[in-house]
Amino acid sequence: MTDLLALTAELVDVASESFAEAALVGRIEADLRAVPGLDVTRVGDNVVARTALGRAERVILAGHTDTVPAVDGNGRARIEGDTLWGVGSTDMKSGVAVMLDLARTVTAPAVDVTWVFYAREEVAAAHSGLGELVEKRPDLLAGDLAILGEPTDATVEAGCQGTLRAELTLVGARAHIARPWMGRNAIHRLADVLAAVAAVPERRPVLAGCEYREALQAVGVEGGVAGNVVPDRAMVTLNHRFAPDRTLEEAVAHVRATVAPFMGDGDAFEVVDAAPAAAPAVDHPLLARVIERHGLAVRAKLGWTDVARFAALGVPAANLGPGDATLAHSADERVARAPIETCHAVLSDLIG
């Protein structure tokens, strides 16, 4: 069996900071092209490899090739015992190593498999290589179930919550500060809005056994003209994370309804960023089977991840990968051998 910690170290040593991933992508592409029976397509810095065995079902295994910038000299892999240090070791070259090894070795899977290695996940969503594939070659992403190898410490993080950001602008009327009754203070108007936002009861819906936990938070506030002027404008930015039992439209309506009682003429409510939630895929028979067989822990994914891109294409998706997400992006980023081997075994079983 392949030494997966060593393979991960090999991949760590091919630097692949976002937008500078060509060397690693080239290496992966070459490996895939050497596998008989794989149909390999390169789209920009993304590589997709597909079996065409005529199976009843198709599983997509996907991972991103980029990393955040190296920090404090962690650009090179360092192994001590069964632990590997280095940027990307957790997020997510250990997951990529598992997938690359399975692509090379499981040549007659029980399902058809699509391997997706995509670029630029660690930067703004607009740059995502997976987004590029969705736009240019959605046909390559067709399938019945998708697993993303993001670090979950070999547990299943089911679906993901949706996210939206909205800017609420409240207007007023300027006046000299010595005569505030001639104006209307837009900053004072924030009081009711912020109180209402903070008072929204927390929804914790349970879907397919996974408890989600919604959030509505003010993440930015600004206002003011000058030290001696009653301000005529104040803005608050709200961030809402919503469970997969709500559509994006329903989530927007919820936020709007929360602030609507305090809005009037001239005020504005604008959604500036939004992405839908993804339903948990854990009741999909293929995934449910390996969860049971391997006794995998399952929990709701509260943050937004690329599983939502698959969900939007109609492909149920979940996160499952080695590595501890809390170590990602840190100078101390590292991964242990055991969860890498667990993931290898689970995914091998999933497609085997």
Added chain:
Amino acid sequence: MTDLLALTAELVDVASESFAEAALVGRIEADLRAVPGLDVTRVGDNVVARTALGRAERVILAGHTDTVPAVDGNGRARIEGDTLWGVGSTDMKSGVAVMLDLARTVTAPAVDVTWVFYAREEVAAAHSGLGELVEKRPDLLAGDLAILGEPTDATVEAGCQGTLRAELTLVGARAHIARPWMGRNAIHRLADVLAAVAAVPERRPVLAGCEYREALQAVGVEGGVAGNVVPDRAMVTLNHRFAPDRTLEEAVAHVRATVAPFMGDGDAFEVVDAAPAAAPAVDHPLLARVIERHGLAVRAKLGWTDVARFAALGVPAANLGPGDATLAHSADERVARAPIETCHAVLSDLIG
């Protein structure tokens, strides 16, 4: 009698934007030095001229020489009928013209008189030429009553309200926005503070027949770390204008008490700018006499003015000058002959 509109036009034509006042100051200084019996002292771009007649009382007549920048070609004086257009015509070269003419013509006043022409009033208080005199030569500013020639449309604006700005910083704890219960949202904490500030009842004390009107307003607010982070810091800037029956210390205590119920560990309250109020001087016998004789309208001054610098030196002070303050600093700045002549008559009577 001097044509005061023409004299004002002469002064408008000697440009004197803040920090570029030397030409006008030189002109005024030369005029004053030509008057027998005046003791003239120049301190930087400030000129002080004093009689020394051994009178029982001393009146200070003060005005600033600078203007805001010219706009839309109003840097040159233009007279049509009895109206003069031009930058500074209202604020306050008409007042300076009245004072300069009186200094040259009233050579045997009934009181001793100190004429103060000072620099840089139209910029930040820290640059004030009157502040420079207070610091370097407070002896030159001794007296029993001070009149500032700021534009009041020939009414008396009595004393002035004090002003203070304070910054209240509220802290929280950062967390990823998908897990807000791990943190504490500092922006949400603003809700109670802003509601309390907006709910402070308005005090309108009447002092010496003048009704003041206090104000407490949020003039700036800021907070936020990133679109996906529960913010750990929010700041609101408060501006308080307070009536002359409160000391600066009492005013600070009032603002602090308003926000104190909502403050906790790590929060900060800092006074960043403050100036005391000035009591109305309208009950001073010299001023009361001309108010009655000339039927002058009297009202409380709500904004802060340099009268407070005199009040701080123990000199009762009021604003009285020609010109409509609402026209100051506008492209359409102008002054009419009548209020200039009224002020001339009133001040002549005051010192005569």
